[in-house]
Amino acid sequence: MTTNAQLLFNQIPKGEPTPETFKYNTENKIDLEQKLDNGAHIVKIICVSLDPYMRGRMRPAEVKSYSPAFELHKPLTGHGVGVVIRAAADSQYKVGDHVYGMVPYQQFVLIPGQQKVDEESKKFLGPQVGLRVIKNEEGLPWSAYIGAAGxxxxxxxxxxxxxxxxxxxxxxxxxxxxxxxxxxxxxxxxxxxxxxxxxxxxxxxxxxxxxxxxxxxxxxxxxxxxxxxxxxxxxxxxxxxxxxxxxxxxxxxxxxxxxxxxxxxxxxxxxxxxxxxxxxxxxxxxxxxxxxxxxxxxxxxDFEASLAVLQQNINAKYVDDFYATIPKKLAFGDLKFKECKYDGLESAPKAFLEMLAGKQSGGFGKVFIQVAADDSH
Amino acid sequence: MTTNAQLLFNQIPKGEPTPETFKYNTENKIDLEQKLDNGAHIVKIICVSLDPYMRGRMRPAEVKSYSPAFELHKPLTGHGVGVVIRAAADSQYKVGDHVYGMVPYQQFVLIPGQQKVDEESKKFLGPQVGLRVIKNEEGLPWSAYIGAAGxxxxxxxxxxxxxxxxxxxxxxxxxxxxxxxxxxxxxxxxxxxxxxxxxxxxxxxxxxxxxxxxxxxxxxxxxxxxxxxxxxxxxxxxxxxxxxxxxxxxxxxxxxxxxxxxxxxxxxxxxxxxxxxxxxxxxxxxxxxxxxxxxxxxxxxDFEASLAVLQQNINAKYVDDFYATIPKKLAFGDLKFKECKYDGLESAPKAFLEMLAGKQSGGFGKVFIQVAADDSH
CATH class of the missing domain: 3.40.50.720 (NAD(P)-binding Rossmann-like Domain)
Incomplete structure (x- = not known):
């Protein structure tokens, strides 16, 4: 068994979030050698995003809003990039694929082939059709794909x-x-x-x-x-x-x-x-x-490529336009971007509070957590 | 010379308008027999509209807003229907034409052939291309054309x-x-x-x-x-x-x-x-x-048919749609409407104040002033 550290939603904040809103849990484990079938795969998380909208998810589950509430004592979820480190023979991914999408904030994620999404999440995200494979032919840092290219x-x-x-x-x-x-x-x-x-x-x-x-x-x-x-x-x-x-x-x-x-x-x-x-x-x-x-x-x-978007016949072409043009411009410097990195999930509470206050100790720009090295496999 | 009674803007209200906001002036005269040339014509006003937006025009001229301020000691202006009682030989109208548009609130209006519109009015109304001739083949009361059909x-x-x-x-x-x-x-x-x-x-x-x-x-x-x-x-x-x-x-x-x-x-x-x-x-x-x-x-x-609208290429077709369909439906009873008539320009102050308070003594519905009889020529 391998340690699979997590960033848990520990406490519903009254007013501003505090360090106690979060809990960094190192006691969680995962069996990285387990048998995988039915399209399952294991993703090693490289980086995850911290965004102001997440404040709105730190609420009691019974309070409705546009995005689902975080579950108490479960990992926060949000946008992340990871790499597939194991895949069942019938998985839609292969080992080494880099993927982008909504993930729990922990080091490793076991994803069943048929991802189950609760009703609340469906409203927000649409039924996910799986994580998006990012080729990154532009050679951007993976964090760009949860920021300027995310x-x-x-x-x-x-x-x-x-x-x-x-x-x-x-x-x-x-x-x-x-x-x-x-x-x-x-x-x-x-x-x-x-x-x-x-x-x-x-x-x-x-x-x-x-x-x-x-x-x-x-x-x-x-x-x-x-x-x-x-x-x-x-x-x-x-x-x-x-x-x-x-x-x-x-x-x-x-x-x-x-x-x-x-x-x-x-x-x-x-x-x-x-x-x-x-x-x-x-x-x-x-x-x-x-x-x-x-x-x-x-x-x-509403405009990300998901079944919900396609079913509603909302113009999902923006997604293809975006990936076809923006990462290249970022790589060539035609579009500038500035990021603010915090190392390790344990730094996330500090990072989140500094972000909300607009006073990041690591400088301004897109806040993200580097969970594992960019080149890790 | 004939009496040409007017409803003047007498005083800028502080807060709610009061009876003193208005002045009914019977001392104004017009020469109905005067020589007309260069496309001029004289319109006898049949009815004029009172609308809540007019409250916003009762302000100091230096305060900018979406509609021009009323001029102090000049007649109020607004939507009205009248009948052409005299016209120069080269007028675009003929005697007996019923017309709709923005008019000063008085009994008779002398309109020069080339109507001059000040810059402020242009922004609101567009340079008027003249009053619209209303055929009223539906036989609606003329007041309908400043209300449900106006x-x-x-x-x-x-x-x-x-x-x-x-x-x-x-x-x-x-x-x-x-x-x-x-x-x-x-x-x-x-x-x-x-x-x-x-x-x-x-x-x-x-x-x-x-x-x-x-x-x-x-x-x-x-x-x-x-x-x-x-x-x-x-x-x-x-x-x-x-x-x-x-x-x-x-x-x-x-x-x-x-x-x-x-x-x-x-x-x-x-x-x-x-x-x-x-x-x-x-x-x-x-x-x-x-x-x-x-x-x-x-x-x-913004959508009424005026040069400004046409020049801005805004969809002016609504106007034709409207006149082709709505008056008929009103006449056939497919669309209902309810009006609240006040007789004579002298009743306008009372009518306006009651309208703003939502308590018209004549009952609810579209408030208008009957200035002259519907069949007057």
Whole structure:
């Protein structure tokens, strides 16, 4: 038997999560030599993602929301990349295949050939048709496939295609611009010929926004759900109005932004700041009428290639577009990305709390956990 | 010289309008025998519309909004129907033509052949290409053409086509259901095979909602910008969730409705209650993400047939569709409508204030002023 360390959901947080929300469990074991049949395989996890939306899953199971609650005393689940280290003769994977998808946060995962997904998960993920094999001919670090070439990158790419209706010369505002979604969104907006205003929570991050191509970048305090009011208003007045607004921050900031939206503006709904609840009430929604604004909430899971997506006849072509173009551009440097690595599942509680606070000790960018070395087999 | 009585904008209201907001001026005169040339014509006004959006125009000229401010000490302007009583030889109209469009609220209007529209008005209305000739082969009262077959009817018709994306079997919620937009919206939703929940502010209105076809109708207090909470929540829980929400009321009601929206729901933005300012802050906009909701503000002026609309290549075909189908259905009783008539421009202040309060002494329905008899020439 081999140790199969896990990151468990230990306690439902009241308000902000704390270190006690998690438990790093080293007592779990797995038999890596067990007999495999019926398409089963064992995946060794290389890296897993930490994302703000996971905060919303840290709730009592009876509270319904758009993503399933984490199960208490079970491993957290989320996006990860691993390598198949054993496979039954009839498995759809072969040893050495690198795979991407939703996985439990532990070192090894035994996946039965017919993966069973509970009803709640189906709503969120669609019945998984298995993990996606990633060839990585681009030679990117595997972590890129859970970041810029993974869920956050897809969020930016697909929401931009689906909602932005971007026209050359328009103005985009992208808050949380140094985060994994924001990074990509800034570059997509620039590629479409828009003027980009972006904000982030430190001067170092602001410098990075400019490196990504933002025309106007400013330092705000996203974690307080409010821009430094004077700065933001001045900047919007000078460089706005905003045609496409990537809404990452609700409350007072959102209210301010509505005042500076252009006629027929589009708002892509993200609301990172709402994961801990909304305390500020928005009082100027009449702007939607006055300026004929359009806002649409977006969750990338609706557009990932799953049976649910295909059955609903939602445009699943975004997925192929994405994998055909984005990893190459990342590898060639046509698209930049910045990651923030934490080593080992034991570092995940610290990493998650720092991420929510926007103060990663390892620097900003896409937060992930390196569970095993990239070249491990 | 003939008396040409006017309804003037007398005073900018602080908060709610009052009788002093208006002035009925009988000292204005017009020379009905004057020489007309260059395409000019004189229109005798038959009826004019009073609409909640006009509240927003009662503001200082320097405050920008989606519709131009009324000019102090000048007549109010809005939708009206009149009859051409004199026309220059080269006028595009002939004597006896009935016409519909934006007019000053007075008994007679001299219209120069090349109508001059100020820049502000252009933004709202588009450069008017003249008033629309209404044949009225259906024999409807002329007031219908500023109500169910006019601006409010078009609002319902065009917003429904443009935004609702209605599918048979879905659930629509239409607040302010007894108003001119709501009346039409209920019937359009039923015609598309939806289950309709609707609300209004009195038991008499509720009975009318059922007459219009609403499957579920309840009494709320729209004017307080809040449903009777228990009633609305119970009804939404039993008969919802809501797929298409015609948002007429902001604030707390809107917040409640968001909780009962269905996944991928659509919200048509109207916000009548916001015309006097929004006092209640909405705290659950995260629902837009959780349920992938789409909301779009709508103003019918964007879709009325004007040069601006045509130039922007917006789908102006709605206008022809509307006039080809709706007046006939109204005449045949396939679509019901209810009006509330006030006689004479002198009654307009009272009518407007009663309309805003939702308490018309003449009964509920589309509020209009009969300025001259329907058959007057």
């Amino acid at each position: 869920m956050p990158g897809k969020t930016a790419f697909m929401a931009w295609k689906e909602i932005a209706d971007a026209k050359k010369g328009e103005v985009a505002f992208i808050s949380a611009g140094s985060g994994p979604v924001g990074q990509m969104a800034i570059q997509l907006a620039k590629a479409d010929g828009l003027k980009v205003i972006s904000s982030a929570g430190s001067d170092e991050k602001v410098a990075f926004l400019k490196e990504l191509g933002a025309d106007v970048a400013f330092n705000c305090k996203l974690q307080s759900t409010s821009h430094k009011t004077d700065d933001a208003k001045k900047i919007f007045a000078e460089h706005g109005p905003i045609d496409v607004n990537w809404v990452n921050v609700g409350g007072k900031s959102f209210e301010e932004e509505l005042e500076f939206m252009n006629m027929h503006g589009r708002l892509i709904g993200g609301w990172i700041s709402a994961y801990n609840g909304e305390s500020y009430g928005v009082r100027n929604l009449f702007q939607f009428v006055a300026k004929r604004l359009m806002m649409r909430g977006f969750i990338v899971g | 601006m409010p009817g078009k609002t319902a018709f065009m917003a429904w086509k443009e935004i609702a994306d209605a599918k048979k079997g879905e659930v629509a919620f239409i607040s302010a259901g007894s108003g001119p937009v709501g009346q039409m919206a209920i019937q359009l939703a039923k015609a598309d095979g939806l289950k309709v929940i609707s609300s209004a502010g009195s038991d008499e209105k509720v009975a009318f909602l059922k007459e219009l076809g609403a499957d579920v109708a309840f009494n709320c207090k729209l004017q307080s910008t809040s449903h009777k909470t228990d009633d609305a929540k119970k009804i939404f829980a039993e008969h919802g969730p809501i797929d298409v929400n015609w948002v007429n009321v902001g604030g707390k009601s809107f917040e409640e409705e968001l909780e009962f929206m269905n996944m991928h729901g659509r919200l048509i933005g109207g916000w009548i209650s916001a015309y006097n300012g929004e006092s209640y802050g909405v705290r659950n906009l995260f629902q837009f993400v959780a349920k992938r909701l789409m909301m779009r503000g709508f103003i019918v002026g």
